[in-house]
Amino acid sequence: MMAPRRVGVAFLLLALMSGLWLVVVSAAPTPEQQLLAAILNPRVTKFTLKSDVLLTASLPDITRRFAVVGKCPRGRRCVIDGQKKYRAFWTEEYVVISLSKLHFKNLRTPSASDNVPSNRTFGVTSGAAAFAYNGVIRATDCVFENNAAEVGGAIGVRDARIIAKNCAFRDNKASGNGGAIKVASNGGAYVSGSQFVGNTAGGLGGAVHGYEGGLYFSQCKFQSNKADGAEGGGAIFFSYIGGDVWKSEFTGNSAPNGSGGAVGIDDPSLGDIDFCHCTFKGNTAKTPGSENVNIVPSDFLANVDNGVCPDDASLGEVVEGPDGKRFVVNGQVNAVKDAWLKDHTVIVTFQGEAINLSRQVKEDLIRAYGDGWFAKRIFGLDAERGRVKFEGANVVSYVARSEQIATWLLQQKELRIKLQESEEYIVSFKPWLPLQELREVRLQEAEMKFWIMALRVPLDAYYYLRSAVQGIFGDVLHMHPPEFDSTRPKLMKVKLDMPPEVRDKVEDMLVIEGPTGEMWRVEIATPYTDWCRFYLLLQSPSQQAEDNPTPFRLPAGVGSSAAQLSIVREVSESVWKAVKRLVARFIWKPNAKEGEGFLVKVAWELLTFPRCEGGLNLVDPAKKNQAQLSLWVAKVASALVKEHWIELAEQILMREWGLSRAQDVWCCLFIPSFQRKRVKSRFWKEVLKAWSNLPPDTSTKPQTKEEVQTQLLFENPQIVDKGGNQFEADALAGSFGLAWIRKGIVTIGDLWNHLLGSWRRLEDVQEILIPLRNIEPHLQQILEAIPIEWRELLGPEGIDPVGTWYCANGEDADEVWEMLEILPSGFRRVRRWKCQRTSNELVASNEEIIKTWSNPPQARIVGKGGTVEERKKWTWVGHSPLRKLCIDPAAWSWATEDVKQPQLPLSDYSVAKGYNMRLKTGNRRSPAQVAISRWQAVISEDLSEAGPSFQALWESLTYLPNGKQVAILWQMSLVVTPSAVWLVSRGMQVELKCPRCNWPFESTRHLWWECPASRRVWKWWKLHWQRFGDPVVDWEEKWVLLGFLPAGVHRNRGWPYIAQVVRGLLCEIIWKDRNRARFERRPFSDVEIKKAVRQGLREAIRVDWRKRAKAGKIHDPAVPLERRVVL
Incomplete structure (x- = not known):
């Protein structure tokens, strides 16, 4: 009886087990369900797809960073099929959707009439395979085939980015714009190594359409794409968007109803798009002549051919920078022109x-x-x-x-x-060839066929030239005959052909010494030197004089050409002297021919001061060159990422200075001993020279633990021994700083143990500094020299202040925290900020209470614009922790004389600000000091405190309407009016006596005031002024000669303004009267003087009225002119 019972129990268990197995088999999730579960699980950020997916519904929204990687059998791409009904991925969050080894096909977006989720703001009908608003779509080794949407058949983004690599977009369709990809509203597409084949758009851009933002394609192929819209763009259409297309092929694309068989571009985007090394073949368009790229109006070639200067705003745009306004030519129009x-x-x-x-x-x-x-x-x-x-x-x-x-x-x-x-x-x-290509060709020729040019070779040295070059520089392949100028038969220059391998040995000067000790110095030029670059961009001055025997004009290329070169090279003094000579001629005698002389009335240094300070606001090329070179260090401090040239600089300077760590290079830039070291790299030698001439003179007091750790140990005024001396980093006896730096001990952080929160053990430091001696006493000296408040801040009792920024969730996150408050419980209240990768700008997210504080690394955030309390823009420097930055831009600054910004931090450095600081350095006398010293010798009144009065005078001159009168008053203020005494003092042979009154000496004071002819004019005007003018101005000697107005009066309106205008007018009349008396022997009559005054006043009033009307200060045109003028 027991056996059947056991058998029955066995069958019952078997049945139960079988039923359970059947239930399990029937409940096994499909690949679609697995993908859906991964999307809905907030803890899953990466999902591996191992089989094909057949969608039965559109996928839900992505709300976090999510990656899908295909790993189907035999290495094929896993298919996600939408059955021509459903769409795939969609997000409206600041997240990244990564797609790899996938094949998207038959996906569809709902039409505008379909029911869609109410929470979706944008992209309902865009991007059947993937759509992102404010996020990033990253696709690698994917295929997008036969997908359809109203815009962006496969992928669409708005205020987001597409990053596609090695992908294929085939037979995608859009009833609107962008057959495969649609980029909208400041989005961006970065596509490399991909193919676009057979995509179609009913509107613009058969494969890709972009509206605002940027499109960037590298090594892509566009084949048989079609845009049916009236504006065309068979493969790509750029609408108000910039970008680059590099090494890409456009074959068989078409715009049957428009223009731009391959590419169409809206005019406002011209100038922002570059095509480099691209191939166009077999593209077609309805509009003749636009089969490949439609970028300019159709009459462009006719304009060029007929010499017509077109009136078209799309030819460029006006840009205003530190150097003033400039017209930036449209790059694509210029490419077509070239x-x-x-x-x-x-x-x-x-x-x-x-x-x-x-x-x-x-x-x-x-x-x-x-x-x-x-x-x-x-x-x-x-x-x-x-x-x-x-x-x-x-x-x-x-x-x-x-x-x-x-x-x-x-x-x-x-x-x-x-x-x-x-x-x-x-x-x-x-x-x-265009100028830039011509330069490149010449430099390429120089790589293969190197030569040097010996300039202005003395006749005595010519006999030894070849031997000297061979002995100092290397072999000479051929020495050309000396070049003569047929109009000036004297030796000019000698060219020598040399092997390319000797170019590193060539220097700028060749010195030949005679047997009796005389020295012949010969300047040497190569294709790489300043002289040749200057003469390549500008014709030599002698040739300009011969080719242009017309009145002299300053060459327009002097400033721009030299500026391009001065960004990366220290331009030699000889070049700047030539430029200054040209500028001086342009200022003092612009209409003279080249052979005519001219007088320099004011020193160059005074002319570089601002107009309101008595100068002409001319740019000092040498100081601007130094400011431009220093900018490279500031670029390191503010770099968004660590670019290749920064890494190259680290390797160069690390080797030059004998350092063991590349990152120590940037710390050494702020150590004076290293600033003085000579390096072989020509570029960095000149950058370091400019940097050491005006390094930051103020270091910011550290407020946080990590800021303390970045402080220098050596040559730091805050770290001194018991005798008050800094720890030097030179090679003198008794100094150990240089040896420690070369071993890798540079900052306080190098002596601090981050894990234990304490100083490193002596054994650890000795291991780094082996085989140096006296390590223990030196270490003890340094630790005792560190300020006590810094050590307390490093200790466990030290707390970073409110306002400190931190990298959230580790070093590689795209989020930072701003600490707002430390609660009594020890919790931190922080504001979360999202970082945009392309610009490192921050966008505020929300506030949060952090209960577990794990000491995240500090981040350096720099604010721009607005006020200190409320900045307009915040930028995350380097997108990395503070401890990993090359240079902390907030740690160093310059003291300035600007009341609004007494400290200029390194993060705010620019060429303009660096140039202004250099103008204030040195022992230069200001125009006010020069004017005071000169006028003190002319009049007896004490002018020692007249500096503000002179500056007020020069400021008032900027408001006057007549430029010639302003020039006369400005020269009067600096006592440089060319009177007879002034001319004789500068070596001119002229008659000293006054031509109007025969006084023996025509001095500045006599010319303007003491001469009876001048006094008659001032006295006549004074009588008129007393009848209708303001008594605040007294027409006596001090006012006539100096033009000082009482403090507190308006200088740009009212009677004081009119008084300054009349003063300039009367000075001009006196100057013309004097010149006519000297050169024509017939001075002005009283009638002519009065007529000139009335005419000049009438013109000044009209100019003033037009200026006021333009400024909107005069509203009733019916009021007569005389009543509208407010005196």
Whole structure:
């Protein structure tokens, strides 16, 4: 009886087990369910998909960072199929959606009429495979095929980014814009190594459409994409958006109803898009001439061809910077212009005897040659003559009217023109290149064929030149004959060809010593030196004088060309002297020919002061060059990321200074002993020289634990021994700082144990500093020298103050905390900020109470704009903890004379601010000091306290309407009016007596006041002023000569303003009267003087009225002019 019972129990258990197994099998989740569960589980941030997914509903919203990685059998991509009904991923949070090894197909977004979740603000009909608002979509090795949406068939973003690498977008469709990708509202797409094939858009951008933000493509292929919209853009359409397209191919794309078979661009985005090394083939468009890229109006080529200067705002934009306003040319328009000039322009070079021909004869030769082929009708009846533009003494640009003519000339290569039987002139033809490409070509040629140029070789030294070059620099392959100037038969320069490997040995100066001790110094130029770059950008001054025998004008390229070079090089003093000479001529005699002389009335140093301080606000090129070079250190401090050039600089300077750690380089920049060290790197030698001339003079007092740890141990005024001496880092006897720095002990943090929160053990320090001696006593000295408040802050009782910023959730997070309050319980109340990766700018999120404080690393946040209490923008420096920054931008600053900003932190440094600080350094006298010393010798009154009065005078001159009168009053204030005595004191031979009254000496005081002719004018005006003017101005000697107004009166309106205007007017009349009496022997009559005064006053009143009307201070046009003028 027991056996059947056991059998029955066994069957019952088997049945139960079988039923349980069936239940388990039937409950196994599908791949879609597994994916759905991972999305809904807040603890899952990465999901591995191992089989294909067939969606039966659209996936829910993503609310956190989420990654999906496909790992299907045999290495294939896992498929997510939407069955032409459902969409995949969607987010409206600041999160990253990462997709890898996936194949998205048959996905669809709901139409506008479908029911959609009410919480979705944007992107309802955008991006069937993925959409992000405020987030990031990262796709790697994915395929997007046959997906459809109203805009952005596969992916769409708004205020978010797409990062796609090695992906394929095939046969995606959008009924609106962006067949595969749609970027909207300041979003961005960064796509590399991807293919876009067969995508279609009913509107703009068959494959991609961007509206505001940026599109960046690298090594991509766009094939057979189509945009049916009227504006086109078969593959890409840029709408109010910038970007770059690099090494990409556009093949067979089409815009059947619009323009831009491959790419279409809206005008406002021109200038922000660069195409580099791209290929266009077989693209088509309805609009003729726009098969590839439609970027400019269709009449552009006609304008260039006919010499028309178009009136089109899209040709560029006006940008205002520290150096003033400038017009930034549209990059794409300029690229088209350069392409057109390359096709139509030929560089004609005169060689041999032809270089001695005059400019007019050279132009006649070209015209005569053109007449020959026109007469033979080589290019048909419609061919027209081209344009000739001299680029130099022997170089001419010939702009042909047709590409056929330019091509034919280039095929000729060389032409020999015979004017007579014995005269044959050689002319060569070469392709035209833009200036930047020409520079690159010349530098590339220099890499293969190196040469040097010996400048102004003395005749005594010429005999030894080749031997000296071989002995000092290296082998000489060929020495060219010396170049002479036919109009000035003296030795000019000598060119020597040398092997490229000797270029590192060449220096700027070659010194040859004679047997009797005389020294011959020969300047050496190479393709890389300042001299050649200066003469490449600017023609030599001698050639400019010969080519342009017209009244002198300052070359427009002087400032811009030198500025480009001065960003990375210290420009030599000889170049700056040449530039200053040109500027001085432009200021003091702009209409003179090159051979005419001129007088420098005011020293250059005074001219560089602001106008309100008595200068002309000219830029001192040497000081600006130093400010530009110092900017490189400030760039390190404010870099968003640690770029490659920063890492290269670390390796260079680490090797030069013998350091053991690369990061110590930036600490050493603030140690005077290292600032004085010479380095071999030419770039960093010049940067360090500029930096050491004006380093930050103030270090910010540390407030937090990590700020204390970044403090320097050596040559720090806050860390001194018992005798009050700093610990030096030089190589002198008794100094150990240099050896410790080279071993890796530089800051307080190098002696601090972060884990234990205490000082490092002696054994640990000795292990680092082996084999140095006296480590224990030196360590004890340093620890005792650290200020007690710093040590207390490092200790367990030290607490970081409110307002400190921290990296949240580790060092690699995109979130920082601002500590708002430390509660009595010890909890911290913080405000969370999200960091935008592209700009490192912070966006406020929410406040939170942190109950467990794990000592997160401190972050350096810099505020810009607004006030100290409420900044407009916050930036996370370096996107890394403070301890990992190369330089803490808030730790160092300069003391300034600016009342509004007495301290200039390193984070706020700019070229303009650095230049202004350098203007204040040195022993220069200000214009006010110069004026006081000069006028003190003219008049007897004490002017020692007249500095503010002079500055008030110069400020009032900025309001006057007549520039010539302002110049006269400004020269009067500095006592540089060229009176007879002033001219004789500067070596001029002129008659000393006054031409109007025959007084023996015409001094400045006599010219303006003591001469009876001048006194008659002032006395006559004083009588009129007493009848209607303000008694605050007394027309006596002090006012006439100095122009000082009482303190507290308005200088830009009312009677004081009118008084200054009249003073300038009367001074101009006196100056004209004096010159006419001296050079024409007929001074002004009283009638002429009164007429000039009335006319000048009338013009001044009109100018003042127009200025006030433009400023909106005069509203009733019906009021007569006389009543509208407020005196």
